Structure formats: structure tokens, C-alpha cells
Amino acid sequence: MIKRSCNALLISLALLTLTPTIAWSEVSEKETSKEREEEVITEDKEETLEEKISELLPDLSEEESEYLALLIKADEYYQAGEKEKAEALYREAKVSFDTETVSTLRDSYYEEDKLPPAGKVYWRHGKADFDPKLRTKSLAPLQHLVTEHSDFIPGHVRYAEALVYFEETEKAIKHLEKTISHYPHEFELVEAILPLYEKTEQWLDASFTARQFALLNPEHSKAEELQTIANQRLEQYQSRLRANLRGNVFANLITGALGYAFTGSLLGPISAIDSTALLLRGESGVGEAFSNRLRQQLPLLEDEEVNEYVNEIGKTLTTYTGRDDFEYEFHVIKDDNLNAFALPGGKIFIHAGAILNTKSEAELAGLIAHELAHTDLSHGFQLVTEGNLLANVSQFVPFGRTATNLIVLNYSRDMEREADEIGTRLLASSHYAADGLYNLMLTLEDKKQDRPSPPVWLSTHPETEERINNIKTQIINNNYNRYRYEGVARHQAMQEKVAQILAEHQLKVQE
Structure with a gap:
């Protein structure tokens, strides 16, 4: 090595x-x-x-050293404006994608004549007028249609309409939600579910769904309109929270005051009022409140040059997020694990180990882009409101369960796919190589195989191999440019600095 x-x-x-310096005088x-x-x-x-510094810095094989040396030379050409020379070296260094290994979901379609004979029969019966006395006759063919021909989008919309007609609105919503997770680019599905959310006054779900489509499909003619709808539904949700809070806020405050009287801790009032009052502040307010507390509790890396480096990457990517309602922040924690997490409102915390264990600036940008995608899609805020968080990060949070619920490390599979897609699109929109997140996943997979336990960031995410394939598919299908700036030399300089800072910190802790 x-x-x-x-x-x-x-x-x-x-x-x-x-x-x-020792002075050797007469003593x-x-x-x-x-x-x-x-x-x-x-x-x-x-x-x-x-020894500490050596342990923290990654060991590179001769092959890896040669690969990175080639990328460094390509970066020099790229920064000098010699893009053709740079691209030639990037292509020489990187392995070409094998398109035969890429698998995708079946393409969705709307044309009735593309249905096979059995599907056409189901559709013909499904399109007939609903008869309140013949529930099974109306629903059965549509159930067969959406099961056997799930790529035929009108079948899903019609099935949802049938369920609503037979007073199964919640079942219709669940079906459309599942279908949207498989086909997030189909506006007709979103158009069908939004009125159902409004009918059942599920304002927050309506906000999340509208914003998700707008961010995943920024070029769609309805994207801007859906962003507006998302903001309106969020305000309706908060208005309802305010109304609900008025009835019990005084009892909660009294409970909190008693907690303070008995324990001498200000955490009592926070826990008593709990997340309801906090959510009234919105994503940005909640994120800001707990970011301030975390910055007081966590061992943050204070080096100006390292923080400028991370913030520069983050600010570059936020240019393309589509969320101008957030004040983004990026902080580095003195921890050598490859890990990162996001708070609502664009507050991103990155472990120093993420700098040490990535091979280039583009890979680190991939990690940051993925976390930004979670915040921009309101994933953390959504899980907080649903109250079904799986994360257990109490070692970071000495101030109550509400804060613990806000730091989200475990997302659903669909949320991870969405964050991968948005994160990769952010990279492709910037000057970085579009495969930064893809290469990060490969790096993580290598570390997973080399160690008895996977890197922390990877251990909280599902099925790496599937996600690697999904990102590759996205890059190929959208013709994203993999042959752009990697930032290897600059990244290595930051690794050297971070390794020394961490080594000194760890030695001090051990004393």
C-alpha cells in the first residue's frame, strides 16, 4: 500500500x-x-x-494513486479552460458505463392501443359508468388492470376514481401514493391525488406531493404552479395547527413550568409543548432553532479554511435547488466517521470523516447534494410531522426527544431514491462531474466489503447496489456529463489538514 x-x-x-526548542546552555x-x-x-x-494522522488518512493502492494522479492532471486542464484535453484524460481515467447492465422500470404510457388483449378488456369494463349496486363488477377489472399492467397510467387514475365513488377515498389515496413513488414524473397522478388530499384536509401531504413533483420535474409546465400550491397547503396546515394549539397551550405551559420547578431544567417546557408548537415555526424556524443548539453541543471543526471549503461546495449546489425560502448552513463535526445528516430548513452537518474518506471534491459534493435533496424535498420535516421516525441519534441530542426526531438518518426507500435523483441532478447542473454521488456509492461499497460493519452513512441507507444502478441509469438516460471537474488535488490538501486537526483533537480527548 x-x-x-x-x-x-x-x-x-x-x-x-x-x-x-531546547537551549543547551550550562546547566x-x-x-x-x-x-x-x-x-x-x-x-x-x-x-x-x-501515527494518528497516518491512521486517519486513507491508504491508497498504486492503482488508486495512478487514477487520482490522472484526475489531477485533467482538473488542471479543466481549470485552465482546456476542456477537450481535460475530457480526454477524464475518459482515460474512468471506466465506461456498461449500458447492458442498466435496468429500468417499464416506461409508462397512456395509449389504449398499447394494451395487450386482456388489458383492453379490463379497460373497456373499467371505463363503463359505475353502478352503485355492482361494486365488484366496477372494481374487479380495474384491480386486474393496475396489477397486471401497472405501466398504463390512466388505469391507476380510473381505479382511484372508482374507489372514491364507492366511498373508499383513503384506499384511493394510498394507491395513488404508491403509484407516484414508482412513477414520480407523471403529472396526471399528482393531479388526481391533490383534490383527494384537499377533500380529506391532508394539507401537509398535499404540500409535500406538490413540491416533490415540482423539484423532480423542474421543466414541466406545471412545476411553478405546484410550488405555489405547495406553499399554500403548508400554510393551511400551519393554520390548522395554530387552531388546535390554542385549546391546550395553557395547560402545556403550566405542565412545562412545573417541570422546570421540580427539575430546574428549561427542557421541561420544550418537551411539554412538544413538536406541535415547534412546527408552527415552519421548516426554516425549526431547523434554525435546533441548529443553534447543536452548534453549542457538538464538537465542531472551527478551521476557517476547511469550513470555507465545505461551504463553497454547499453554496454552489444550493444555486440549483429551487428552494429560495431556506437559509442554508454547512457545519463540520470533529468525527472521523463517514457520515452526514440534515435538519429541516437546509441545515447540513457533515462529519470530518466524510472529507477523509472521499476521493475527490466531486464525491464530497455528491454527499452534500444528497443531504440537500432530503431538505429540499422536506423529507425530515415530513417524518417529524408523521411521527414515525426510525432514527436513534440521542448521542447527539442532550435536549429532548423533539430534537432527536428532527435529525433524520433513516429515510424510506422511496425518499432515498428521490434524494439520489435530485442530488445527481444538482451535480449535473453544477460544474462538478455528474457521477460524484455514483462514485461515492462505489467508495462506500468498497469500504463495506473491507470492514465487518459498513460506514455509518451507508448503514442507514438501503440496498447500495440497487441505488448505484439507479444513479447510473439516470446519468445515461439524461446524458449527464461525467467528464468534468473532480477537484482531487484541492481535496487532498483538505484531507491533510483535517487529519491533523482530528489527530490533535483525539489526542487531547485521550489525555
Whole structure:
């Protein structure tokens, strides 16, 4: 295994700045002995620091070193404006996608004549007028149709209409939700479900669904209109919360005050009022409140250069998110695990290990883009309101279960797919190589195979192989550019700096 050649030099320079100078003047033999003992102790400490830094920096095989060296040269051409030379080297370094290994869902369609004979029979009966006395006769053919020919979109819309007619509105909603998860680009499905959400006053679900479609399909003629609908339905949801809160807010405040009287803790009032009052502040308000607390509790990395690096990546990507109602923040935690999490309202926390364990700036951008996608799609806020969080991150949250529920590490499979898709599109819209998230997933998969337990960020996400294939499919189908800026040299410089900061921090904690 080969370390980057600059590691030893940078470590040596770092150690020189830490080594005290010993003045060899005329001193007693006792003092000389004492100084020699101190020198030995200092050298032992230096060796420990060097070992710590070495442990934190990734080992690179000769093949990996050659690959990254090629990307560095390509980056130089790219930054110099010599895009053709850069692309040639990027292509030389990267393995071509094998399109034969890519699998996709069956393409959806609307044309009745594309249905096979049996499907046409189901559809003919399904289109007939509903008879209140013949429920089974109306529903049975449509059930067969959506089961056996799920790619025929009008069948799903008609089946939902039939369920509503026979007073099974909730079942219709559940069916459309499931279908939208498989076909998130079909406006007709969203158009069918929004009135049902409104009929049942499920304002928050309506907001999430409308915003999700708008973000996943920004070029659609209805995208802007759906963003407006999303904002309106969110306001309706909050208005209902305000009305519900008025009836019991005083009792909650009294309970909270009693908690403070007995425990001396201000956490009592927060836990008593719980998430209802917090949600009235909206995504941005909730995220801001708990981001402020986390920044006081977590061991944040305060180095200006490293923070500027991460913020520059984050701010570049937020240009393309479509959410101008958030004030985005990016923070780095002194932790060597490859991990990251997002709070509602665009507050992103990245572990320093994410810098150490990614191979390029584009890979790190892929991680950040994925977390941004979760916030932009309101995934965390949605799970908080549904109250079905699976995450257990209490080690980060010493101030109550509401905050714990806001830091979301476990999303549903559909949410992960959506975040992968939006994250990859963010990369493709920027100057980064569009396969940054794809390459990150490969890096994570390699680490998963090399270790008895997978990286933390990977362990909370489902089926890496499937997601790798999905991202590859997206890149191929949309002709995204993989042969752009990777940012390897700059990323390696940040890795060196982060490794030293973490090593010093870990040694200090051990003392």
C-alpha cells in the first residue's frame, strides 16, 4: 500500500511547528537529565501524533494513486479552460458505463392501443359508468388492470376514481401514493391525488406531493404552479395547527413550568409543548432553532479554511435547488466517521470523516447534494410531522426527544431514491462531474466489503447496489456529463489538514 508522497512532508512540517526548542546552555547534570526526559516524552508524543494522522488518512493502492494522479492532471486542464484535453484524460481515467447492465422500470404510457388483449378488456369494463349496486363488477377489472399492467397510467387514475365513488377515498389515496413513488414524473397522478388530499384536509401531504413533483420535474409546465400550491397547503396546515394549539397551550405551559420547578431544567417546557408548537415555526424556524443548539453541543471543526471549503461546495449546489425560502448552513463535526445528516430548513452537518474518506471534491459534493435533496424535498420535516421516525441519534441530542426526531438518518426507500435523483441532478447542473454521488456509492461499497460493519452513512441507507444502478441509469438516460471537474488535488490538501486537526483533537480527548 502506498501513501501519497506529500503526506510525510506535511506531517514533518506540522511536527516541526509543535516541537519545542531546547537551549543547551550550562546547566546542572540534573537539569540536563530532566530536559532529556522531557525530550523523550515530546518525541513519543510526536510519534503518537504522526501515527494518528497516518491512521486517519486513507491508504491508497498504486492503482488508486495512478487514477487520482490522472484526475489531477485533467482538473488542471479543466481549470485552465482546456476542456477537450481535460475530457480526454477524464475518459482515460474512468471506466465506461456498461449500458447492458442498466435496468429500468417499464416506461409508462397512456395509449389504449398499447394494451395487450386482456388489458383492453379490463379497460373497456373499467371505463363503463359505475353502478352503485355492482361494486365488484366496477372494481374487479380495474384491480386486474393496475396489477397486471401497472405501466398504463390512466388505469391507476380510473381505479382511484372508482374507489372514491364507492366511498373508499383513503384506499384511493394510498394507491395513488404508491403509484407516484414508482412513477414520480407523471403529472396526471399528482393531479388526481391533490383534490383527494384537499377533500380529506391532508394539507401537509398535499404540500409535500406538490413540491416533490415540482423539484423532480423542474421543466414541466406545471412545476411553478405546484410550488405555489405547495406553499399554500403548508400554510393551511400551519393554520390548522395554530387552531388546535390554542385549546391546550395553557395547560402545556403550566405542565412545562412545573417541570422546570421540580427539575430546574428549561427542557421541561420544550418537551411539554412538544413538536406541535415547534412546527408552527415552519421548516426554516425549526431547523434554525435546533441548529443553534447543536452548534453549542457538538464538537465542531472551527478551521476557517476547511469550513470555507465545505461551504463553497454547499453554496454552489444550493444555486440549483429551487428552494429560495431556506437559509442554508454547512457545519463540520470533529468525527472521523463517514457520515452526514440534515435538519429541516437546509441545515447540513457533515462529519470530518466524510472529507477523509472521499476521493475527490466531486464525491464530497455528491454527499452534500444528497443531504440537500432530503431538505429540499422536506423529507425530515415530513417524518417529524408523521411521527414515525426510525432514527436513534440521542448521542447527539442532550435536549429532548423533539430534537432527536428532527435529525433524520433513516429515510424510506422511496425518499432515498428521490434524494439520489435530485442530488445527481444538482451535480449535473453544477460544474462538478455528474457521477460524484455514483462514485461515492462505489467508495462506500468498497469500504463495506473491507470492514465487518459498513460506514455509518451507508448503514442507514438501503440496498447500495440497487441505488448505484439507479444513479447510473439516470446519468445515461439524461446524458449527464461525467467528464468534468473532480477537484482531487484541492481535496487532498483538505484531507491533510483535517487529519491533523482530528489527530490533535483525539489526542487531547485521550489525555
